[in-house]
Amino acid sequence: MAVYTDISEEELAAFLADYPVGELLSYKGIAEGVENSNYLLHTGEGHFILTLYEKRVNPDDLPFFVGLMEHLARNGVTCPQPVKRADGGAIGRLAGRPAAIVTFLDGMWPRRPTAAHCREVGAALAQMHLAGQDFAITRPNALGVSGWRPLFNLAADRADEVEPGLHAEVSGELDILEATWPSDLPSGVIHADLFPDNVFFLGKTLSGLIDFYFACNDLLAYDVAVCLNAWCFERDFSFNITKGQALLAGYQSVRHLSPDERDALPLLARGAALRFLLTRLYDWLNTPPGAVVTKKDPKEYLRRLRFHAQIRDAVEYGLEPA
Numbered sequence: 481m482a483v484y485t486d487i488s489e490e491e492l493a494a495f496l497a498d499y500p501v502g503e504l505l506s507y508k509g510i511a512e513g514v515e516n517s518n519y520l521l522h523t524g525e526g527h528f529i530l531t532l533y534e535k536r537v538n539p540d541d542l543p544f545f546v547g548l549m550e551h552l553a554r555n556g557v558t559c560p561q562p563v564k565r566a567d568g569g570a571i572g573r574l575a576g577r578p579a580a581i582v583t584f585l586d587g588m589w590p591r592r593p594t595a596a597h598c599r600e601v602g603a604a605l606a607q608m609h610l611a612g613q614d615f616a617i618t619r620p621n622a623l624g625v626s627g628w629r630p631l632f633n634l635a636a637d638r639a640d641e642v643e644p645g646l647h648a649e650v651s652g653e654l655d656i657l658e659a660t661w662p663s664d665l666p667s668g669v670i671h672a673d674l675f676p677d678n679v680f681f682l683g684k685t686l687s688g689l690i691d692f693y694f695a696c697n698d699l700l701a702y703d704v705a706v707c708l709n710a711w712c713f714e715r716d717f718s719f720n721i722t723k724g725q726a727l728l729a730g731y732q733s734v735r736h737l738s739p740d741e742r743d744a745l746p747l748l749a750r751g752a753a754l755r756f757l758l759t760r761l762y763d764w765l766n767t768p769p770g771a772v773v774t775k776k777d778p779k780e781y782l783r784r785l786r787f788h789a790q791i792r793d794a795v796e797y798g799l800e801p802a
């Protein structure tokens with residue numbers, strides 16, 4: 481999260497009056513993250529997280545996100561819970577933005593993920609996939625394969641400012657991915673952004689998942705591919721096969737990947753790398769001046785993309801032979 485929208489104590493106290501959180505004692509902006517504005521609230525009832533939904537969140541999708549967090553919690557996935565007003569609603573408006581309060585989740589995200597973390601996150605991802613199977617609301621993936629070219633077009637003219645030749649390289653990747661992207665793999669509710677900063681641990685134990693604001697319906701194995709990108713590369717951009725093995729084994733301890741999903745994994749990982757390259761590229765060129773946010777480097781995902789493009793078999797990620 482980040483802080484794009486400032487709020488005054490008076491308007492926050494007025495907003496909170498409708499929620500059962502008690503009196504506002506203190507609040508502070510959270511500089512971590514890039515998507516929405518977030519504040520840590522300390523109130524008479526404890527700690528809460530206030531989110532003001534910014535650029536990429538469509539207010540029409542908020543019932544999906546709120547309902548999903550409740551559905552997952554009912555089905556054994558620990559995640560923040562929306563705080564409801566007396567009228568039953570969770571979403572309000574604050575400083576001209578849609579806003580909600582969720583419960584505070586104990587734990588810390590791992591700054592240096594180990595293979596043990598990877599195993600746990602793999603298992604938690606698969607649990608989320610199973611728990612989401614009977615969630616009634618659906619939401620298409622706005623950042624799925626059909627959304628990548630329109631997003632690239634918004635930044636294409638300036639892509640070579642970030643890396644000479646980037647425009648041509650991304651155009652070529654889009655051609656390949658659009659032509660070969662699978663459509664007949666198992667699908668369901670995916671998290672779509674399960675990076676280390678969205679997974680909390682208490683000691684060595686995973687304590688919960690946060691940040692469901694990219695969650696949507698898409699290929700389940702694509703979510704695994706997102707996690708391979710986010711968890712299994714070292715700072716020098718080498719792929720750590722021990723972490724890959726742990727993440728995939730953790731996932732398969734709960735849900736088995738089908739032969740078609742296994743075959744598709746290198747392509748899905750390539751697409752996932754492109755998705756984060758594109759949002760980072762757009763943000764790199766368009767982040768508003770004055771926003772409290774640390775921009776993320778698109779080139780980190782160009783390096784990953786090139787790695788995946790030369791993978792021929794998912795065993796190279798550490799997947800056990802079938």
Ligand SMILES: Nc1ncnc2c1ncn2[C@@H]1O[C@H](COP(=O)(O)OP(=O)(O)OP(=O)(O)O)[C@@H](O)[C@H]1O
Nearest residue numbers: 481482510512513514515516529560583584585691
């Ligand atoms: N329910 C919660 N309980 C405790 N801390 C939270 C909670 N939600 C968010 N945070 C804190 O806020 C930070 C940013 O949150 P989050 O990842 O949801 O933001 P974001 O802008 O959507 O970020 P990104 O999309 O870049 O991951 C987290 O790393 C964590 O420190």
Ligand SMILES: N[C@@H](CCO)C(=O)O
Nearest residue numbers: 514673675756760776
């Ligand atoms: N997890 C994303 C940011 C939120 O979409 C990234 O690292 O680019």
